[in-house]
Amino acid sequence: MPETRTADSLNRSLQSYDESYFLTLYGGDILRPELGEQLQGWMQDLENGDGGIVILPRPLFATRSPEMIQDCAVLWRTSAVMTGTCPGFAGRNFLPFDSLVLFDQYVRIRHAYRWKMVSTDAYMPARTYPEQPIRNPELEASELMPIIQRSRTLIEGQREALCSPVISVVICTYNNADYLPWAVRSVMAQTGPVWELLIIDDGSTDATPAYLETLQGDPRIRCYRQHQNEGKAACLNAALKRARGKWLLELDADDWLSHESLIRLSEAALNSKGSGVIYADHYEWNERRSGELVFRGVKKPPEALSRQWLLEEGPALAPRMFRVGLLIKHNGWSTLMPQEGRLYEDIELLARLATEETMRYLPLPLYHRRIRSGSMTRMHEHQYKPWSLSIMDPDK
Template sequence: MLVSVIIPCYNQANYLKETVQSVLKSSYEPIELIIVNDGSTDNSLKIAEDLAAQFPEVFVLSQKNSGVAVARNHGIQQARGEYILPLDGDDLISDQYIEKAVRVLQENPSVKVVYAKAVKFDSSGTKAWNLKAFSRYALARDNMIYVAALFRKKDWEACGGFSEDMTMGREDWEFWIKMLKNEGEVVQLPFVGFFYRLTPGSKRKRTGTSQKKRERIAYLNRKHADFFYRELSGPLRIQRTWSKPYNKLLKILRLLK
């Protein structure tokens, strides 16, 4: 089965080649790599086109700067693979990751998402990344699945893809809620398969402000009220881990329906 690796890229010229090389070293075949240049102002597009000229597995799409959710959806729409792996243009995967993940998806139709253990890294070395175990209750409070997980293209289609109006960050969290809130198992592979690069100007840091957090929680509550009321007995709160006990207290006090 063909796996389509979707790499949105915005001004990641310094890292893009290393990211693509990590995929090309994969023990799994066949693979296609679709780089989506999201209006980069550096030489990312030139590097992507050079990689496409060098490797027949690599294809390039280009769009005006529209954000990572639009870029991912654009790439997945064009993908020919049954299985999808989104991978940001500065991160890396291990050579065994795709092979092991595909095997799980092939052998277990009830599994919707497969990912692996992960580490964070920068020029100073690697740092442990302790990902929580998946449950729908845990997913209601926080995201434990990074975006570079494998899933079936049909499940992306069924849930409507990445929400392109979610511009305040953590769009991968909302995507997993959409895909998994009602059904589907999740498997974490027991080895480090993903390497998340820490960079000074990362989107995660830009969207980590208190204002962005409030916007994000309001957005999630608007779109997935049924999910949060089921798992947390009410809406997601700013202090996310206290959401369920706080909602239960309000119900006791008859302040929340």
């Protein structure tokens, strides 16, 4: 199985494939001759309601959960994979981690098919984590797999509760079709409290509008489109006017939430009656040119924020959640500078609030931030220093 662009490679191979089953393996796996005969026998025992077989080496059979299909040989029923509302394996816009493509597909179809688990001495996996330095199996299990497991289905029947959500999650997006679906999946994986998701499309010209059409069946999600590109601050203010929640949480279209983000932030809000802003730690990922994500660690901001420190450092403060009433009181995000609020709108708002409002720090990583060369922040890094100086000393 290909190590990079896994889903794309598998989907291309399956387009012209007409057999009833296919087997996924990893480079270096050792297969003994008797495995072919065993596969024939296992396939004969499969019934129409079976989606496939997870094949384990015999020493792992007693300790492995049926759901832990990574680094195993898997026999898939072709029709189970290639039919349904989203046929084939999920591409990187829906899942940016190649190592979890098979697990994601298994989760997507397990509600409709049974799975069998077998063991054999004729199969010996050679794939090991140390040979793949960009992988972090512990983080995959604790942070990424729960998002996949919880975000598969749209939730109906919540219309009454949605009249008063606790948190309004806001995504402002412009030509982020390659990233937005994974961000949305991370919101849909949240288990509480009652939330709504507002997506403001700032005039995208890529596949974003088509993707947003697919979200119309979920009553928790509302999508709006700006007639022309107006910038991040204008989009956030448009969301603020429509937010029904008591709190507003920003989520960049190329980032994603920890699976426990909203419940932890809501608990902090409940215990922070006087706070207007709540912020926390975040996981940081570096995006390679190939699109692979490399974990860079957990980033921790100071426990107390000052206006001067914010303007001097220009930190990436994520997550950041605001009391909606406070945002209205301070007239939301400024669209005056620089470039009509297209850059540094987050720092400008936080610097204003730091002098008047109470901000609470939550020492937990509740957000995943992606560092990529094509982001607005990276492309305009050279403009930050002059801008911050103009804010700190407007007379100069």
